[in-house]
Amino acid sequence: MEPLAVTTSSKTRRESGAVEAARAAAEKLGVPFVEAVKGTPVETLLTRFKCVLVLRGDGVVLLDERGSARWSGGMADLRIHRLRTGIPQPDHLLLAGEVRAGDAVLDCTLGRGHDALVLEEAGAQVTGIEASLPLYAWASLGLSQRGSSVKCVHGDAGDVLRGLPAASFDVVCFDPMFSKRAHYEAGFALVRRHGEAAALTAETLAEARRVARRWVVVKAAPQARELRELGLEVVPFKRNAELRFGRLRA
Numbered sequence: 001m002e003p004l005a006v007t008t009s010s011k012t013r014r015e016s017g018a019v020e021a022a023r024a025a026a027e028k029l030g031v032p033f034v035e036a037v038k039g040t041p042v043e044t045l046l047t048r049f050k051c052v053l054v055l056r057g058d059g060v061v062l063l064d065e066r067g068s069a070r071w072s073g074g075m076a077d078l079r080i081h082r083l084r085t086g087i088p089q090p091d092h093l094l095l096a097g098e099v100r101a102g103d104a105v106l107d108c109t110l111g112r113g114h115d116a117l118v119l120e121e122a123g124a125q126v127t128g129i130e131a132s133l134p135l136y137a138w139a140s141l142g143l144s145q146r147g148s149s150v151k152c153v154h155g156d157a158g159d160v161l162r163g164l165p166a167a168s169f170d171v172v173c174f175d176p177m178f179s180k181r182a183h184y185e186a187g188f189a190l191v192r193r194h195g196e197a198a199a200l201t202a203e204t205l206a207e208a209r210r211v212a213r214r215w216v217v218v219k220a221a222p223q224a225r226e227l228r229e230l231g232l233e234v235v236p237f238k239r240n241a242e243l244r245f246g247r248l249r250a
């Protein structure tokens with residue numbers, strides 16, 4: 001079974017240019033484009049493809065045999081709202097990385113791009129790496145439809161890091177799948193099903209440290225033991241914080 005196809009909604013009008021845009025997106029991703037047929041549900045494509053990306057007028061939908069979700073800014077929208085309105089609730093990712101406007105930040109676990117959006121809002125130039133093809137396709141098209149300038153790269157973070165010059169990003173961050181997260185909304189369920197689950201290794205962390213100029217930051221669930229096991233300094237945010245951050249000085 002092929003991993004991914006791109007299609008549009010059968011309601012999409014040809015003359016809107018959306019079909020051509022979807023065809024171009026599929027070509028760029030190196031996956032088949034399948035023209036939508038009126039009266040044929042998009043689900044029928046799941047007999048041939050593990051995932052289908054539907055470019056609809058109202059957003060980018062990722063579909064698999066267990067469900068679907070439209071890409072959205074999710075929790076990033078709330079975090080961005082807090083930053084814009086000056087609500088005195090610190091964003092722990094920005095604090096852990098001491099992220100400043102103008103920083104170059106490498107997000108090694110792009111996922112849906114939510115952290116990347118918050119980093120961008122803080123004035124950073126963000127590059128995000130995503131190993132899973134369907135998640136990369138979903139996030140990169142969702143982010144670009146939103147007008148974000150996050151640069152998305154499809155690949156394994158370890159491989160990409162090895163090819164980068166030393167001290168080429170101010171902050172390098174990771175939010176690996178080892179975190180047992182409480183929130184299970186449809187979008188995150190898709191990330192769980194299709195995300196790269198391999199653990200963050202000491203080798204990849206060492207590469208990240210070489211590439212970073214200030215901090216390597218790793219996000220985890222509060223109960224995660226991995227941060228200390230990887231030799232990271234645990235950032236002392238408040239005890240009941242939903243997430244824990246570890247970091248390594250570059």
Ligand SMILES: C[S@@+](CC[C@H](N)C(=O)[O-])C[C@H]1O[C@@H](n2cnc3c(N)ncnc32)[C@H](O)[C@@H]1O
Nearest residue numbers: 109111112113114115130131156157175195196
């Ligand atoms: C918990 S999610 C990250 C969510 C993201 N921080 C966000 O705000 O949307 C982890 C993501 O990292 C990706 N990932 C895990 N290991 C990776 C690796 N070695 N290289 C690139 N991506 C990786 C997974 O496929 C998954 O999409």
